[in-house]
Amino acid sequence: MLTSRSVLNPTMSLSKNEIINLDVGFTDQRLDSLYSDLGLLKEQNEIGYEFNIKAWKRLIKHLMDNGYFDQKLVINGKKLERKLSIPGFLKPRLDLVINELYKDRELVRLDDFKNSLSGGSLFLYIFQWINNRSFNSGDSNHRLKDIDYLDLEQLKKYSENVASLLEKQNERYTDRVIHKNTLVQRFSHKLCKEDFELILLFLSKEKRLLQIEGEVIKFGDAPIDESDIAIVSLKESADQMETELNYLNERLEVTSTNVKAYLKNGNKIMAKSFLKIKKLVELNIERTSSNFYKISELLNSINHAKNNLAVVKTLASSRSILKQLNGEVGDLEHVHELMEAISNETAKVDQVSELLGEASTDVDIEDEYEKLLKEQTEKDNLEDERLTERLRNLKTTETQDKRKTKELNDQPERYNQKILN
Incomplete structure (x- = not known):
């Protein structure tokens, strides 16, 4: 609630x-x-x-x-x-x-x-x-x-x-x-x-x-079977035992406190009575704990068994699938024949490709030659043009240099002529 x-x-x-x-x-x-x-x-x-x-x-x-x-x-x-x-x-x-x-x-x-x-x-x-x-x-x-x-x-x-x-x-x-x-x-x-x-x-x-x-x-979607009902019964028993153990441990603590109290007060009779109760509670705790352990161990074993069963079922299913696939593939002799047939057909393809390649080799080479020749001619023409331009620029530079040199050489003569006049 x-x-x-x-x-x-x-x-x-x-x-x-x-x-x-x-x-x-x-x-x-x-x-x-x-x-x-x-x-x-x-x-x-x-x-x-x-x-x-x-x-x-x-x-x-x-x-x-x-x-x-x-x-x-x-x-x-x-x-x-x-x-x-x-x-x-x-x-x-x-x-x-x-x-x-x-x-x-x-x-x-x-x-x-x-x-x-x-x-x-x-x-x-x-x-x-x-x-x-x-x-x-x-x-x-x-x-x-x-x-x-x-x-x-x-x-x-x-x-x-x-x-x-x-x-x-x-x-x-x-x-x-x-x-x-x-x-x-x-x-x-x-x-x-x-x-x-x-x-x-x-x-x-x-x-x-x-x-x-x-x-x-x-x-889950799996139906409930008898094993599931048994598991629930075991778990209910385990829960009851756990509850009982909690109660017995509390009871043990109380009786132990009472024993100490009566011993301290010098009440021998009550101390012995609670001591007997304490021993009885301890015995019940031991028995209940042992049973609780057995049930817990059993539940744990069930889990392992269920896991093993799932693995076995998976392996069986996998084997069945492999068997079916291998059946569709056929026996080994059939596979060998198939591989040999594929190899033969592949060889035929290679032969045809080789023949076609030989038939077109001369044509391909001629085309490739003409292409390379054209590219080389264009490249040479371009290089000739670049050289011609460089020569033209060089001649222009030399002419200019000669003119400047002549002017420098003529300067003293003009200077002297000016003084004489």
Whole structure:
């Protein structure tokens, strides 16, 4: 059970202040509108109607998820109406709210859910059911009928969480087989037994993640057999022995303390009595521990045997596949003949390629020669042009150098002529 459920009374009505504190849509100013005739409001003020419906839907989902009812996944129409009735206000038109939740696939009738799982696919059934617009959660006076509704979205969410946790804890074969009560107790701090039963039903029938037979649960799609039932019995015995050992160890501690206390007080008779009890407890601990070890060893051996069996089955399957493939390949003589035939055909291909290569050799060489000759001629012409240009530039430079030299040589003569004049 939820921790919060211990302080909440599922049958007690909520007060006005409690309801106001649960959702922002509920205020002192809006309570009259929220507790008015929503059917009439829909005709007069559609926007106000939509706002009120959304506020009611949020409030109902919050109440379910936080333990205000007996279950987190299931809500009863009559109990819901009683829970949300406030003295001094009109009865709320919760039938319209439930109808909207029903139409939006957020709530389904619990009986429909169970019937769908036993008769086929849940979602196909719901799809067909959604199209049935004649459903009405209220009676002729708009009071909610005594119908149980399942929160489908919450069921999916919790189912995914439970499946994820269980998958991590099922490494060994014996861990995948468990007694239903043991599994329910493991999640009792989050969900009540009734909710968890619905989750197991959903995981088994709709998700196909586990098998259920009586009180035995097995994870996976393999059916439950006699060995699984025996494993569950062994595990139950081991759990009982573990509980007994915890009790005996606590008892041993108490008797040891009493023996010391009476020895200290000088009470010989009581000290001897508790000493006898201590010896008896120690003997029971030894016997129980020995049996607990034997069962634990047996469960461990079962795990090894199951692993060995899986390996043997895999090897047998592999051998069968290899045998089938080898049968399709044929005997060795057939393979040799096939390889020889392939070799002969490959040799023929090489011969044909060689003949074709010889026929085209002369043509190919001539073409290649002409191509290389053209490239070389172009290269030579380009080189000749470069040399000619360099020679032309060199002659121009030499001419310029000679002119400059002659000018320099003539300068003294011109200078002397100037002085003489």
